[in-house]
Amino acid sequence: GAGVSQSPRYKVAKRGQDVALRCDPISGHVSLFWYQQALGQGPEFLTYFQNEAQLDKSGLPSDRFFAERPEGSVSTLKIQRTQQEDSAVYLCASSLYRGSPDTQYFGPGTRLTVL
């Protein structure tokens, strides 16, 4: 079946612009996660949804970052007034549930470059 998809794959933004990144999880997956991956580093957790509820947003670096999953499927990560330090790959992952050892399935990521 189809895996996790993300769009766009690449995004270039001028500093100060708002961006929206989309994630289509695997159908039927309850849990959805967003990660940020800087160059040469491992992914870092941003936020977690269980269906439409955002249960953990402890990793969001500032109030410029906002995520939603209004119908419990597709999710959007929005970054307002982008800064150069926001340049990174943004990864989305989904899983059936959140409990360990549940496997997370990752999308290919969106590479954001802020000029």
Next chain:
Amino acid sequence: DAKTTQPNSMESNEEEPVHLPCNHSTISGTDYIHWYRQLPSQGPEYVIHGLTSNVNNRMASLAIAEDRKSSTLILHRATLRDAAVYYCILRDYGQNFVFGPGTRLSVLP
């Protein structure tokens, strides 16, 4: 969060076995050991996980020390496609995955 320590990089020859070590001396009794890998320009993908016993699947084997303070991911015959960054992660129920920098594996033809 529990921490893991992995070598920054390793090299292997194609078709030879590879042993990727991971130290996790502060592991708790309910932490599962997960391995993911990330191929160039892709998101991480699941490799294997275990709790106490050694595990085998079609991709790899996971050998867990008796005291659980270390583990080893074993690729039985490395191929060029196995060149990736390998992450060893400890995760308890309901916790988030915490990725370290991982081990960059190079496979030489």
